[in-house]
Amino acid sequence: MLKNKLALITGVSSGIGKCLLLRLLKEGCLVYGVVKNQDRKEVLWAELSSSLTNEELQRVVLFVCDLRNTSEIESLADAMHKENLHPDLLLLNAGVGFYGPHEELSAKHIAELSAVNFTAPLLLTNRFLRDIKNNRGHILFISSVTASKTNNTHGCAYGATKAGISNFAKSLFEEVRKYGVRVTVLAPDMTQTDLYRNASFCAANDADASLTPEEVADYALFALTAREGLNLTELTMQPQLHRLERIKKL
Numbered sequence: 001m002l003k004n005k006l007a008l009i010t011g012v013s014s015g016i017g018k019c020l021l022l023r024l025l026k027e028g029c030l031v032y033g034v035v036k037n038q039d040r041k042e043v044l045w046a047e048l049s050s051s052l053t054n055e056e057l058q059r060v061v062l063f064v065c066d067l068r069n070t071s072e073i074e075s076l077a078d079a080m081h082k083e084n085l086h087p088d089l090l091l092l093n094a095g096v097g098f099y100g101p102h103e104e105l106s107a108k109h110i111a112e113l114s115a116v117n118f119t120a121p122l123l124l125t126n127r128f129l130r131d132i133k134n135n136r137g138h139i140l141f142i143s144s145v146t147a148s149k150t151n152n153t154h155g156c157a158y159g160a161t162k163a164g165i166s167n168f169a170k171s172l173f174e175e176v177r178k179y180g181v182r183v184t185v186l187a188p189d190m191t192q193t194d195l196y197r198n199a200s201f202c203a204a205n206d207a208d209a210s211l212t213p214e215e216v217a218d219y220a221l222f223a224l225t226a227r228e229g230l231n232l233t234e235l236t237m238q239p240q241l242h243r244l245e246r247i248k249k250l
C-alpha cells in the first residue's frame with residue numbers, strides 16, 4: 001500500500017523517528033529524512049549503510065535542517081520542490097523536551113520548545129500541503145499524551161506545545177478531508193527514547209511502565225495503512241503503569 005510513496009520525516013536521527021524511517025523503508029517507501037546537523041547525518045548514514053540492503057539504502061535521502069530556523073525550513077521545501085519531490089506522506093515527529101518548574105526554564109529552552117514542537121510542523125505543513133492535497137496523501141503528527149492533560153506539572157510548556165499541535169492537526173483534518181487528505185495525531189505516553197536527556201526523571205525500568213519506539217512506529221504504520229476512506233484521527237498510546245524514576249544528577 002505504501003510502496004513507492006514519497007515520505008518526508010523529521011527527527012530521524014534517533015528514537016521514534018528512526019523507527020519510522022526503518023518501517024517505511026521496509027514498506028517500500030522512498031524516505032527523505034530530516035536531521036538537525038551534518039554530524040547527525042554522518043553518524044546516521046554510517047549506521048544505515050551497515051544495516052540496510054543496497055536497495056533500501058538507495059531509497060533514503062538525509063536532509064540537514066535545523067528546525068529551530070525558519071529559513072532552513074524554507075530552504076528544505078524549496079530544495080525538494082526544485083527537484084520535483086512532492087511528498088505523499090508528511091511525518092512530523094521531531095521534538096524536544098525541557099522540564100522543570102516553569103520559572104526555571106531558560107528563555108532559550110522555551111523558544112526551542114515552541115520552534116521545534118509547534119512552529120516547525122505548522123511551517124512544514126504550510127509548505128507541503130499542496131503536494132499532499134494533489135497526492136491525496138497523509139500527514140501524521142507525533143504529539144503526546146500530555147496534549148490532552150491540564151496537569152503537566154514541570155512540563156507545562158512542553159504540554160502546551162503538544163496541545164497546540166494536536167489542536168492544529170484536528171482542525172486541519174476538517175479543512176482538508178474533502179480533498180482526500182488524511183491527518184492523524186499519534187499521542188504516545190512515556191516511550192524509551194532520549195527525549196528525557198534533559199529531565200530529572202525517566203520511565204521506570206519496567207516493561208509495563210513505558211512504550212518502545214518500535215511500538216509507536218507500529219501504530220503510526222497502522223494509521224498510514226488504514227483503508228482509503230478511513231481516517232484514524234487520534235490515537236493515544238499508554239503503558240499499563242504510570243511509574244517514573246528520578247535520575248540522579250552527578
Ligand SMILES: NC(=O)c1ccc[n+]([C@@H]2O[C@H](COP(=O)([O-])OP(=O)(O)OC[C@H]3O[C@@H](n4cnc5c(N)ncnc54)[C@H](OP(=O)(O)O)[C@@H]3O)[C@@H](O)[C@H]2O)c1
Pocket residue numbers: 010011012013014015016017034035036037040065066067068093094095096116142143144145187188189190191192193194195196213
Ligand atoms: N519519548 C517519549 O516519551 C515521548 C512521548 C510522547 C511524545 N513524544 C514525541 O515523540 C517525538 C520523537 O521524540 P523521541 O521520543 O523519539 O525523542 P528523541 O530520540 O530525542 O528524538 C527527537 C528527534 O527530534 C530531532 N530534533 C530535535 N530538535 C531538532 C531540531 N532543532 N532540528 C531538527 N531535528 C530536531 C532530534 O534530532 P537530534 O537528536 O539531532 O537533536 C531527534 O531526531 C517528539 O515529538 C516527542 O515530543 C515522545
